[in-house]
Amino acid sequence: MVTLVFVRPSWIWSSGRNDLLEEGQLGWHLVLDLPLRNSSAVVKTNANTEKADEEEKEDRAAQSLLNKLIRSNLVDNTNQVEVLQRDPNSPLYSVKSFEELRLKPQLLQGVYAMGFNRPSKIQENALPLMLAEPPQNLIAQSQSGTGKTAAFVLAMLSQVEPANRYPQCLCLSPTYELALQTGKVIEQMGKFYPELKLAYAVRGNKLERGQKISEHIVIGTPGTVLDWCSKLKFIDPKKIKVFVLDEADVMIATQGHQDQSIRIQRMLPKDCQMLLFSATFEDSVWKFAQKVVPDPNIIKLKREEETLDTIKQYYVLCNNRDEKFQALCNLYGAITIAQAMIFCHTRKTASWLAAELSKEGHQVALLSGEMMVEQRAAVIERFREGKEKVLVTTNVCARGIDVEQVSVVINFDLPVDKDGNPDNETYLHRIGRTGRFGKRGLAVNMVDSKHSMNILNRIQEHFNKKIERLDTDDLDEIEKIAN
Numbered sequence: 001m002v003t004l005v006f007v008r009p010s011w012i013w014s015s016g017r018n019d020l021l022e023e024g025q026l027g028w029h030l031v032l033d034l035p036l037r038n039s040s041a042v043v044k045t046n047a048n049t050e051k052a053d054e055e056e057k058e059d060r061a062a063q064s065l066l067n068k069l070i071r072s073n074l075v076d077n078t079n080q081v082e083v084l085q086r087d088p089n090s091p092l093y094s095v096k097s098f099e100e101l102r103l104k105p106q107l108l109q110g111v112y113a114m115g116f117n118r119p120s121k122i123q124e125n126a127l128p129l130m131l132a133e134p135p136q137n138l139i140a141q142s143q144s145g146t147g148k149t150a151a152f153v154l155a156m157l158s159q160v161e162p163a164n165r166y167p168q169c170l171c172l173s174p175t176y177e178l179a180l181q182t183g184k185v186i187e188q189m190g191k192f193y194p195e196l197k198l199a200y201a202v203r204g205n206k207l208e209r210g211q212k213i214s215e216h217i218v219i220g221t222p223g224t225v226l227d228w229c230s231k232l233k234f235i236d237p238k239k240i241k242v243f244v245l246d247e248a249d250v251m252i253a254t255q256g257h258q259d260q261s262i263r264i265q266r267m268l269p270k271d272c273q274m275l276l277f278s279a280t281f282e283d284s285v286w287k288f289a290q291k292v293v294p295d296p297n298i299i300k301l302k303r304e305e306e307t308l309d310t311i312k313q314y315y316v317l318c319n320n321r322d323e324k325f326q327a328l329c330n331l332y333g334a335i336t337i338a339q340a341m342i343f344c345h346t347r348k349t350a351s352w353l354a355a356e357l358s359k360e361g362h363q364v365a366l367l368s369g370e371m372m373v374e375q376r377a378a379v380i381e382r383f384r385e386g387k388e389k390v391l392v393t394t395n396v397c398a399r400g401i402d403v404e405q406v407s408v409v410i411n412f413d414l415p416v417d418k419d420g421n422p423d424n425e426t427y428l429h430r431i432g433r434t435g436r437f438g439k440r441g442l443a444v445n446m447v448d449s450k451h452s453m454n455i456l457n458r459i460q461e462h463f464n465k466k467i468e469r470l471d472t473d474d475l476d477e478i479e480k481i482a483n
């Protein structure tokens, strides 16, 4: 068994009681003065720019957590993995089975107990590199759900020498909640490795001064890990063999985390294996990655392209919000043959729309930014199970969420950026999700003014794809479309 000071996030969020969490099961003393809910709801009330930035970055961490909570298997991806080796002359290893990796038997048992039959695409290349002798440094980028966490957890567990009672692997996560999620994977994969111990370096986990940590793996947030390595000296950074920086894109969106991570990295021995993972790879992430990981091998798996090719796109012309609502009601019977997502521009409209649809007797789910992350996960889970056929939401809330069975998307409001221009990327992301893996999709855009017609035309031009007009009074036409 892995020793954990582990508190289920659901329990924290739903109870909201810090006093329940004071005593860790196994001797750790946890006083959790941690943010108990998704802080985006809190910062929304502040109007200044600094807070607006904060809102965005909080959303990234919340979004990432939400994705982890709702996911139960690998995301499909048909793209090729790109590998850039540090030494281009060395042979490129790729494995098709976990046996080929010569893992410790108890780890192989843990992997199979998790239901993994074979390595995921990214794992096929990343695992041989990470487990090579001597271990190699790696920067890996692939979208959420492609098996990055499982890969680095396996690398950490493989390197630990249980007889040495001090931290040997250090993993940085952007938030406490994300650290707990990774801890959970360590716990599952290390199920048959009882000697292995894990500690959390998170705000609120208070240890006595002068204490030394005897756990083998430490996972935590950069600020606390830095304190534990330098000021408080709970960890000897010179003994760390594997350093993992997870969710680099989320990490750098948080003020201070970048510097703290670099300071921690500088304290580690030169031969420590450095691994960095990110779901996206914009310039800022890349620059940060290069500072943290010297001489890296690089692995990238491109996101599955979203396309409008297999999607029929329509628009409905209305004069105001009430007419849009009426048009939606006319469409309702047809769209609920499948599952539909309805996007609104603001939380307020989303709440109003969900309430109005309910008044009409329709059973809809609402995914709103006010909700705590765990509540959001529960809503998505119900929707996935088909308990509700229609999900009303906003863009911010549903960004990055994949619900595969959705085949109808309604833009109750067209996507626009903060300057009021068409947000083509969001349009593609909202709608493109319906037409993946050869499936057919349907998109309906509600237009209620000259301005929104103009936005629609610009979207149409951008993608060079015709968006046809739909008359929602013509029920024959609607049924034809939905079938």
Ligand SMILES: Nc1ncnc2c1ncn2[C@@H]1O[C@H](COP(=O)(O)OP(=O)(O)OP(=O)(O)O)[C@@H](O)[C@H]1O
Pocket: 064, 067, 068, 071, 072, 073, 074, 075, 114, 115, 116, 117, 118, 119, 120, 123, 142, 143, 144, 145, 146, 147, 148, 149, 150, 151, 279
């Ligand atoms: N080889 C595998 N075979 C089957 N399932 C796997 C495999 N590797 C990982 N999974 C499962 O797929 C899901 C996604 O994996 P994982 O969390 O490692 O991806 P990720 O890229 O780290 O995503 P995120 O960035 O959101 O954490 C998890 O439910 C995990 O248990």
